[in-house]
Amino acid sequence: MKPMFALFMGVACLSTAVVGLSTTAALIVVEHAGAAWSGLPNAVLVxxxxxxxxxxxxxxxxxGxxxxxxxxxxxxxxGALISFAGVLGGSVLALVAGMPLIGFGNSGAQLSRYTAADLSPExxxxxxxxxxxWAGTVGAVAxxxxxxxxxxxxxAAExxxxxxxxxxxxxxVAVAVAxxxxxxxxLAAPVEGVPRRERMSVRNPVILGPLVAMVGAQVAMVxxxxMTPVQLHQHGQGLDVVGWVLSAHLIGMFALAPLSGWITDRxxxxxxxxxxxxxxxxAAVTAIGAPDSPHLGIPVAMFLLGYGWNLVFVGGSGMLSRELPPAQRARAQGTVDAFVWGTSAAASLLAGHxxxxxxxxxxxxAGGLCALVPLAVIGRRAAVPEPVEKVVRR
Structure with missing residues (x-):
């Protein structure tokens, strides 16, 4: 199996499993503990x-x-097997206990994008x-x-x-492992001849810029x-409208990722x-101006919200893959992703309040303001090297 295809298969399978597992776990928790706890499995996974x-x-x-x-x-x-055992035993605690390990798998899927970058020319x-x-599109559908x-x-199996x-x-997920x-x-073995514990600081402008941008976009998006399904529900919309609106959002988040990659390279x-x-x-302005428009305003806002996040996510990841020294790259990428996922849980809770x-x-x-905050950091950064594709074409 070719490396890029193997990575793609892994991410597609993992995202498929995570979407199905988190949705099912929420339904089980509602059934056993009430709707107030429905967000617990996803929060623990994050x-x-x-x-x-x-x-x-x-x-x-x-x-490596x-x-x-x-x-x-x-x-x-x-983690999935622990959750499965919890469902068989009627234990919500065991079900939720498996979710952090499933989250570990999700972090592996995030690592795959940097691995793919390592395999590719500048x-x-x-x-x-x-x-x-883009492989996340498979999970969103499957x-x-x-x-x-x-x-x-x-x-059928009782x-x-x-x-x-x-x-x-x-x-x-077992297919993803294979x-x-x-x-x-x-593949991507440790860099030889460079100290493994070379000092790394998030204050490094090459790290700080993408970090703040990706965190701001994640908070705004999450x-x-x-709250969009809650808004739709309060205005009397059924699950069909909720599903359609979320589909528009997922298309924005994943389907146009190759376009974001081309923009990043170019x-x-x-x-x-x-x-x-x-x-x-x-997206924020659209949502503010049309909060009661379930058939036009909100779907457009959600699509733009998804694609805006995608542009920041791919652009920031590209900077971390291209501009950091090899000795710092893996740790910095992991640290940035940890901040991004950590703020997701906080954003979910804060949004409800x-x-x-x-x-x-x-x-x-609030989401629009969070998205704009990174401008203060990115705007102060010194000019970065010219995109490699421009140099090659000369």
Whole structure:
């Protein structure tokens, strides 16, 4: 199996499993503990993603990316099996206990985009990592589609219906493990001749710029996205409208990732980030101006919200892949991802409080402001090297 295809397969399988597992886990928790706790499985999964990203960066710097990918995806299989056992035993605690390990697998999927960049020439790094982001499209479509047939199979086997999607998720992640295990053993091995513990600081402008931009975009996206279904529900919209609006958002988040990669390679990561910030700002203004428009205003806002996040995410990742010294790269990438995923959990909780205080408009205002904050950091940065593609074409 070719390395890029193996990485793509791993991310596609992992994202499929995560979408199905997190959705099913939320349904199980509602059934056993009430709607107030429905967000717990996803919050724990996100925290696991943050912890996994932090550790995966250090481990990748020491042992190479192939080892970490196999380890993280393997942890996700174990987590899904723990959750499956919890469903069989009627234990919500065991169900939730498996979610951090599934989050570890998600951190492996994030690491894959940097691995893809390592495998590519300088003028193609942005596009290479964007294909791994695009793999999330597979999960967005296949994950929900997996739930009903897996539940039916479980019922046919006289098991709890919702245990089926959990077990199916474990099997799908096992395919991801097999895919990344086929990667060359020397892939992205530690850099020889460079101290492994070379000092790294997030104050380094090359790290700080992408870090602040990606965190700002993540907070803006998660806050508005989390409250959009609530806003639609309060205005009497059914699940069909909610599903359609979220589909528009997911298309923006993943489907256009190769375009973001091309922009990053052609004009540089900073240009992609600036474009993403502008798109997020337009999304916020659209949501503020049309909070009661479920068939036009909100879907457009959600699409722009997704694509603005994508531009910032791909552009920031491209900067970290291209501008950092090899000795610092893996740890810095893991640290940035840990910050991004850690703030996701906080953004989800904060969005609920803001919605209670001032409704959807206040959430959109806060999201737009968070998206603009990185301009203060990115704008002060010294000019970065010209995009490699421009140099090559001369």
């Amino acid at each position: 925290l696991g993603s943050a912890a996994g990203s932090l550790s995966s960066g250090a481990l990748a710097a020491r042992y 990316r192939r080892f970490v990918l196999v380890l993280m995806y393997g942890a996700a299989v174990a 003028h193609r790094k942005g596009f290479a990592l964007s294909t791994m982001v 994950g929900p589609a997996l739930i009903a047939p897996a539940a039916a199979r479980a019922e 098991l709890p219906a919702l245990s089926g999607p959990i077990l199916a998720g474990a099997l799908v 895919a990344v295990a086929s990667l060359p053993r020397g 806050a508005v996205m989390t 004009w540089g990561g900073r240009t992609a980030i600036f474009g993403g910030i502008g798109t997020l700002a337009v 803001l919605f209670g205080l001032g409704g959807y408009v206040l959430v959109a205002i």
